[in-house]
Amino acid sequence: MSLELALRATEILMGFAFVLQSLEHLASFQNEQIIHGPRLVLSGLLLAGIATPWVLLGLLALGLLHLQRFQGPYNGGSDKMSLLILCCLTAARWLPSEHWREYAFAYLAGQLVICYFISGQVKIVNPEWRSGRALQDVFRFSTYPVSESLRAYADRPRLLWMMGWAVMLFELVFPLALFSRETLILALLTAALFHLANACLFGLNRFFWIWLAAYPSLLWLQERLIL
Amino acid sequence: MLSLINLLLPALMPSWRFFKAVDPSPRVEWALLADAHSTASDWQEFRPRPQHLSLLQMARRMLWNPRWNEALFLVSCAERLTLAPSEHSRQEILHRIEAALPSPAAGEQKRYLQFRLVFIDREEDGSLVKAVTYQSDPHPISRGPAA
Numbered sequence: 174m175s176l177e178l179a180l181r182a183t184e185i186l187m188g189f190a191f192v193l194q195s196l197e198h199l200a201s202f203q204n205e206q207i208i209h210g211p212r213l214v215l216s217g218l219l220l221a222g223i224a225t226p227w228v229l230l231g232l233l234a235l236g237l238l239h240l241q242r243f244q245g246p247y248n249g250g251s252d253k254m255s256l257l258i259l260c261c262l263t264a265a266r267w268l269p270s271e272h273w274r275e276y277a278f279a280y281l282a283g284q285l286v287i288c289y290f291i292s293g294q295v296k297i298v299n300p301e302w303r304s305g306r307a308l309q310d311v312f313r314f315s316t317y318p319v320s321e322s323l324r325a326y327a328d329r330p331r332l333l334w335m336m337g338w339a340v341m342l343f344e345l346v347f348p349l350a351l352f353s354r355e356t357l358i359l360a361l362l363t364a365a366l367f368h369l370a371n372a373c374l375f376g377l378n379r380f381f382w383i384w385l386a387a388y389p390s391l392l393w394l395q396e397r398l399i400l
Numbered sequence: 401m402l403s404l405i406n407l408l409l410p411a412l413m414p415s416w417r418f419f420k421a422v423d424p425s426p427r428v429e430w431a432l433l434a435d436a437h438s439t440a441s442d443w444q445e446f447r448p449r450p451q452h453l454s455l456l457q458m459a460r461r462m463l464w465n466p467r468w469n470e471a472l473f474l475v476s477c478a479e480r481l482t483l484a485p486s487e488h489s490r491q492e493i494l495h496r497i498e499a500a501l502p503s504p505a506a507g508e509q510k511r512y513l514q515f516r517l518v519f520i521d522r523e524e525d526g527s528l529v530k531a532v533t534y535q536s537d538p539h540p541i542s543r544g545p546a547a
Contacts, residue, residue, distance in 0.1 A: 193463060193464075196464070197464070197465065197466035197469060198466075200466050201466065201470070202495070202499070237404055237408065240404065240407045240408060240411075241403075241404060241407070243473070243492075244407070244480075244486070244488045244489075245407055245476070245480075246411070246476070247469070247473050247476075248469055248472060248473065249472065249476065250414070250416075250418060252411070253410060253411040253414045254414075256408065256411035256412070257411055257412060257414065260411070260412060284414065284416075287416060288414070288416040291415070291416040291417060292416055292417070292418045292419070295417045295418075295420040296419065296420070299420065299421055301421065301422070307419070307421065307422050310422040310522055311419070311422055313522065313528070314425050314520045314521070314522060314528055315422060315425045316425050316426065316427070316471070316472075316475050318449065319449060319450075319453055319458070319461070319468065320449055320450050320451060320452050320453040321449055321450070321451045321452070322451060322452045322453075372458075372461075372462055373458045373462075376461060376465060376468040376469075376472070378461055378462045378463070378465045378468075378469075379465075379469060381462065
């Protein structure tokens with residue numbers, strides 16, 4: 174996968190995720206519409222590939238306004254990933270030399286690998302995660318389950334223990350997937366399914382779309398460094 | 401400018417410690433009062449989750465989920481308000497509850513809104529405990545009763 178193709182794929186996936194995010198904010202207060210009306214237009218231009226470097230700069234400016242408006246991320250990790258992708262893409266489109274453009278985009282790929290590994294590492298050192306208790310707590314009383322009926326999973330400790338260990342092990346071994354094309358594609362498909370499950374069970378739909386947008390960077394980096 | 405950089409840095413160098421531990425979980429509850437000196441008794445959870453969601457509803461929410469994402473933002477506001485109280489978080493919660501208030505019934509005299517944060521946690525024996533960590537002052541409702 175060439176750098177140009179990977180950048181374009183990232184722009185399209187991120188643009189689509191931004192369209193969904195901004196449409197939701199347009200249904201809210203006026204001071205959110207002021208930011209997300211222009212963001213929706215710029216996201217459309219990004220999808221169409223029109224004046225991309227300038228559009229990315231505009232989206233970055235609106236991203237900073239969004240941060241200021243909500244005094245931090247509105248949607249936790251998905252906003253952080255949105256800004257990270259946006260910053261890396263903007264740098265990759267504006268930096269003068271090919272090397273620096275590659276470094277900017279590789280930083281995104283590196284963060285993607287780190288995000289899965291760190292998420293697994295912080296869980297596995299916690300005895301509550303190892304015993305399955307943490308995932309039971311998520312279902313029993315956390316704010317995440319999208320319906321009351323899902324709380325019944327808290328009473329299935331064996332299933333949750335297996336699910337918890339599957340998630341921790343997958344996250345920890347994710348970096349090893351970089352060693353071959355097939356394992357990386359399999360790992361990214363598994364990760365996408367994991368985010369899809371989180372979206373269905375916990376309503377984290379924004380995470381699903383924006384994490385997909387980071388995947389082309391890793392496919393490109395693997396080809397660039399390893400294959 | 402400095403505050404903006406402080407807000408941006410966690411996005412450029414994220415910690416990615418998702419679900420490191422399952423902390424006490426906040427719920428936002430609200431009540432209407434007749435006057436600023438009344439004591440609230442009829443607390444209601446803001447945007448309670450539905451009893452059940454079908455697969456079709458879940459699929460739809462993949463593309464359109466504004467209320468749930470707003471609820472997740474309110475969880476952040478509740479955590480911020482408990483750890484480091486700020487007027488911004490208080491106003492965000494108040495405005496969103498106020499905007500979602502049902503139209504008042506004919507003759508209803510309740511003109512003030514109050515909210516509180518209830519954190520749910522698990523004891524060692526597995527039982528759930530609730531603790532009220534914050535209760536706002538009564539806030540006059542800005543919009544009048546529905547015509």
